[in-house]
Amino acid sequence: MRKIATGAAALWCALAFSLFAAGGKLPPWEKNHLLIGQGLYRANCVVCHDIDKPQAQSKKFGPSFYQLFKRDKMPLAAMKPNRDYIKVRVKFGGAIMPAFAKKLNDNEIDTIIDYIQSK
Numbered sequence: 001m002r003k004i005a006t007g008a009a010a011l012w013c014a015l016a017f018s019l020f021a022a023g024g025k026l027p028p029w030e031k032n033h034l035l036i037g038q039g040l041y042r043a044n045c046v047v048c049h050d051i052d053k054p055q056a057q058s059k060k061f062g063p064s065f066y067q068l069f070k071r072d073k074m075p076l077a078a079m080k081p082n083r084d085y086i087k088v089r090v091k092f093g094g095a096i097m098p099a100f101a102k103k104l105n106d107n108e109i110d111t112i113i114d115y116i117q118s119k
Helices: 002-023 028-044 083-092 106-118
Strands: none
């Protein structure tokens, strides 16, 4: 019985995703997830990184994340945008970027990356 319920739930989720994808709208639970990501971004990232302006228009200290996942390469790395690379940078920092491993857990970092990817 449990397998049937799990299968039905998975089918319902797949159907919901396909319906929302066809209409271009996000399901309500995904909107909440992105709002949480936006809040985490504003609390931890926005001081140094723009997300709504291209680098040329940004006056922030760090690189702009404007349409980051639509670019051919990341601002300071010669590679395509990569979730794992971004997660490592957020956790352990960079040359001038502070580390956030003690402030943000893996789920929060993933939620921030989901928000960046949605822009």
